[in-house]
Amino acid sequence: MSDAEYRLHYWPSIPGRGEYVRLVLEDAGAEYVDVVRLAADRGGALMAWMKGDRTGMLPYAPPILEHGELVLAQTAVICRYLASRHGLVPANEANRLLADQLQLTVADLVAEAHDTHHPISTGAYYEDQKPEARKRAEAFLTQRMPKYLGFFERVLERADGDGGVLGAAICYVDLSLFHSLEGLAYAFPKGFAARSGDFPRLMALRAKVAERPRLAAYLASERRLPFSEDGLFRRYPELDFV
């Protein structure tokens, strides 16, 4: 065991859903180890760890966070847990509940973005579901993405502060929104650019999050993995509808 406070287990070569956790850890300045990236056989190490004998929680899928005896899975649960420990969500219950439900709506958006390249089966290659992917991507870019982003734009308008979705200060949901916008801009350069003008507050939030000192340092570091066509957000020109 390392001496770092947190141990993150995630695929070693993609941002994926692990990135949502990394952003909270990095913004908090928390001490953590990205376990699998340090392992010799990397992906193999993750599967071996997942299947290994352990007491406590049985995790369904990565990302997984170990903190002392706790073994946490599900991105939204991990982010909320870290945020509550590191001041990235207000202490009062009403705001926490508001953040929780917004975070799950981000998760819904991300799951739909993923399914643009895997509309039929996560167990099959993209190349085996390309016609269906084109149909789903078109529906996503013309209907679903604008619906989600329009919702978050209205949330920001309503919050009416100089912070993020909760108004006064940046919270973990804002970090997740930032990464989701980065991912959408990567995956759909034309489709996203064609619509981003409709969401000025979201675009301002994206810029503001990237400027937070710890995050700016992280984003410029080698710790930040690039997007690719192995990840959650993939750039396939044939799926980029305007």
Add this chain to the structure above:
Amino acid sequence: MSDAEYRLHYWPSIPGRGEYVRLVLEDAGAEYVDVVRLAADRGGALMAWMKGDRTGMLPYAPPILEHGELVLAQTAVICRYLASRHGLVPANEANRLLADQLQLTVADLVAEAHDTHHPISTGAYYEDQKPEARKRAEAFLTQRMPKYLGFFERVLERADGDGGVLGAAICYVDLSLFHSLEGLAYAFPKGFAARSGDFPRLMALRAKVAERPRLAAYLASERRLPFSEDGLFRRYPELDFV
């Protein structure tokens, strides 16, 4: 405003995701009003309420729970909130976090079950995406559903109590698992029956939850809406792979 403690806003003619909330309310013996089912124009009332001017939280989609000043969206957040108020989740943090992540894994399963009949677009009719639905349903029944149910079976084995996923007592996740199993059995009578023998602990949990006195009364009442081909779990024989 009614005098009931809670006000649920959901589509009036399907169990849908609202049912996960109803089961917690019913099992808790909580006083609630299913607002839209009492309204004269029903579905219209839900949309009018969603779009109405209100202070506070902007909800993305139903189900929505009002409790005093709180306006909560996202099924998992609502269920967790109610469970914590009504003794349907243990008080210690580790068990709560465990329940939270399991509930989100139930939500993932449910989203994938939904997408069997809407693999391309939620904005289009099933009839306009039938070939893709057949492919997605086959992948769901042969790969994804067994993977999810196998996971929950192992969770129950590990919990090793006479309760549910957390061991000692039934918690809100068990209620959600119950309804999801009901839904899968409805939607895929052949495909589900062919595999349910692999998950004896889950099947025992399903029976145990249905026998809880308040739930048994609810399930036998007219308050429980039947499954149908307008809902989350739909029975289309052409999607029922063995």
